[in-house]
Amino acid sequence: MRxxxxxxxxxxxxxxxxxxxxxxLGGGISGLASAYFLSRRGIASTIVEKQPRLGGLIRTDxxxxxxxxxxxxxxxxxxxxxxxxxxxxxxxxxxxIGANEDNRRIFLVKNGGLVPMPKGMAMxxxxxxxxxxxxPLFGASTKQRFLRERHQKARERTTDVSIAxxxxxxxxxxxxxxxxxxxxxxxxxxxxxxxxAASVLPRFLEYERRYGSLIRAVRSERKQQTGSLFxxxxxGMQTLTDAIHRATSPAxxxxxxxxxxxxHDSRGWRVRVNNGWGTYRRVIIALPAPSAARxxxxxDVELTSELAQIxxxxxxxxxxxxxxxxxxxxxxxxxxxxxxxxxxxxxxxxWINTKFPNRIAAGYIALRGFIVGQDAEGLMLxxxxxxxxxxxxxxxxxxxxxxxxxxxxxxxxxxxxxxxVVGHNARRxxxxxxxxxxxxxxxxxxxYEGVGIPDCLRLARIAAESIVLP
Numbered sequence: 001m002r003x004x005x006x007x008x009x010x011x012x013x014x015x016x017x018x019x020x021x022x023x024x025l026g027g028g029i030s031g032l033a034s035a036y037f038l039s040r041r042g043i044a045s046t047i048v049e050k051q052p053r054l055g056g057l058i059r060t061d062x063x064x065x066x067x068x069x070x071x072x073x074x075x076x077x078x079x080x081x082x083x084x085x086x087x088x089x090x091x092x093x094x095x096x097i098g099a100n101e102d103n104r105r106i107f108l109v110k111n112g113g114l115v116p117m118p119k120g121m122a123m124x125x126x127x128x129x130x131x132x133x134x135x136p137l138f139g140a141s142t143k144q145r146f147l148r149e150r151h152q153k154a155r156e157r158t159t160d161v162s163i164a165x166x167x168x169x170x171x172x173x174x175x176x177x178x179x180x181x182x183x184x185x186x187x188x189x190x191x192x193x194x195x196x197a198a199s200v201l202p203r204f205l206e207y208e209r210r211y212g213s214l215i216r217a218v219r220s221e222r223k224q225q226t227g228s229l230f231x232x233x234x235x236g237m238q239t240l241t242d243a244i245h246r247a248t249s250p251a252x253x254x255x256x257x258x259x260x261x262x263x264h265d266s267r268g269w270r271v272r273v274n275n276g277w278g279t280y281r282r283v284i285i286a287l288p289a290p291s292a293a294r295x296x297x298x299x300d301v302e303l304t305s306e307l308a309q310i311x312x313x314x315x316x317x318x319x320x321x322x323x324x325x326x327x328x329x330x331x332x333x334x335x336x337x338x339x340x341x342x343x344x345x346x347x348x349x350x351w352i353n354t355k356f357p358n359r360i361a362a363g364y365i366a367l368r369g370f371i372v373g374q375d376a377e378g379l380m381l382x383x384x385x386x387x388x389x390x391x392x393x394x395x396x397x398x399x400x401x402x403x404x405x406x407x408x409x410x411x412x413x414x415x416x417x418x419x420x421v422v423g424h425n426a427r428r429x430x431x432x433x434x435x436x437x438x439x440x441x442x443x444x445x446x447x448y449e450g451v452g453i454p455d456c457l458r459l460a461r462i463a464a465e466s467i468v469l470p
């Protein structure tokens with residue numbers, strides 16, 4: 001039985017309102033959170049969402065006793081925004097769970113086989129030198145670079161550089177291709193040659209500035225890990241968006257529709273939703289940057305141009321569920337990543353039974369495959385069976401699985417992953433200045449300052465606070 005989605009009321013051609021306080025465009029996590037933080041201050045809002053369900057990329061399919069994620073399956077524990085919000089909503093904090101730390105291990109594909117990531121890796125930096133030097137993942141020349149990197153001197157960069165350039169300055173192409181790029185693929189689905197080191201890896205740039213050597217930095221600042229690195233919710237991440245929606249009602253009215261234009265007048269913002277215009281004192285745009293650009297075209301051409309230049313990547317997620325008796329793989333980790341030199345189409349796989357054991361019903365094994373970037377875009381218009389066959393073929397090649405699945409779920413996410421390319425921080429600053437020139441306007445979402453769920457909540461809270469009426 002699939003989970004029931006919130007049904008959105010049709011909007012039709014009517015005018016939404018005469019003059020209302022706050023309009024929120026987009027009912028994903030950022031839009032819902034904005035409405036929630038407004039409601040905490042006693043401010044009502046109207047959320048406009050064109051999809052037939054709320055939550056955006058956060059969706060959990062409940063199928064035959066299994067909780068199968070269509071989008072993100074967890075959030076980073078070190079960023080407090082989700083945990084803080086969960087403590088505010090009655091009963092939600094009791095649903096928070098950690099990943100299975102006893103079996104936290106990631107494999108990388110090398111020469112068609114699965115090789116474990118060395119213990120103690122902090123992103124692409126070996127904190128445990130003994131483990132890195134003993135690992136078959138790296139060749140002799142790479143291990144020599146590890147030893148030399150410890151002597152690099154501190155430096156402060158005056159220009160933004162790509163992640164590829166940054167990693168090569170400290171290590172070599174093997175570390176870039178085998179570790180850094182595949183680790184970033186699941187988050188950004190982009191190319192390390194284009195992604196910005198300052199926007200994606202600011203902590204490591206700070207290490208470079210203070211220590212020079214990244215290895216010395218992570219060894220010096222390494223803290224004893226307590227608890228789980230990743231947190232989630234017992235019955236899936238949709239627990240979060242469902243709880244926020246319930247906590248926000250009835251302060252937030254949700255209508256089905258799509259905003260196509262907006263302009264400023266003496267009373268506030270006139271916004272066209274479907275075929276009706278409404279006027280609002282404040283507007284929060286919680287949409288992907290290209291959608292925000294199209295809506296703002298009448299209001300600010302320069303802001304539209306900046307937003308339109310934020311590129312996006314696509315993703316496809318496929319969860320394949322087998323009878324446990326038909327799988328003899330040990331599943332002794334959280335899953336594997338496929339470096340670009342080894343990649344055909346599958347970029348990564350999560351072994352859900354190991355990472356979140358309670359999510360899968362007894363007697364089943366569930367594997368979640370990721371296809372991203374150009375590979376996803378090439379398959380986006382293909383049929384479900386074509387995409388499923390790609391994933392099954394890769395599971396057979398890399399894990400030796402030739403069994404037929406019992407069932408599966410498949411989700412296409414076109415243009416869903418913003419790319420923080422070189423120069424992103426400068427563009428974000430320009431966008432912030434342009435938005436500040438428009439009283440009563442705020443932009444939130446993962447396109448600007450952090451792609452994770454905690455960052456979306458943090459920015460939504462800031463937007464709600466900044467837009468509060470005097």
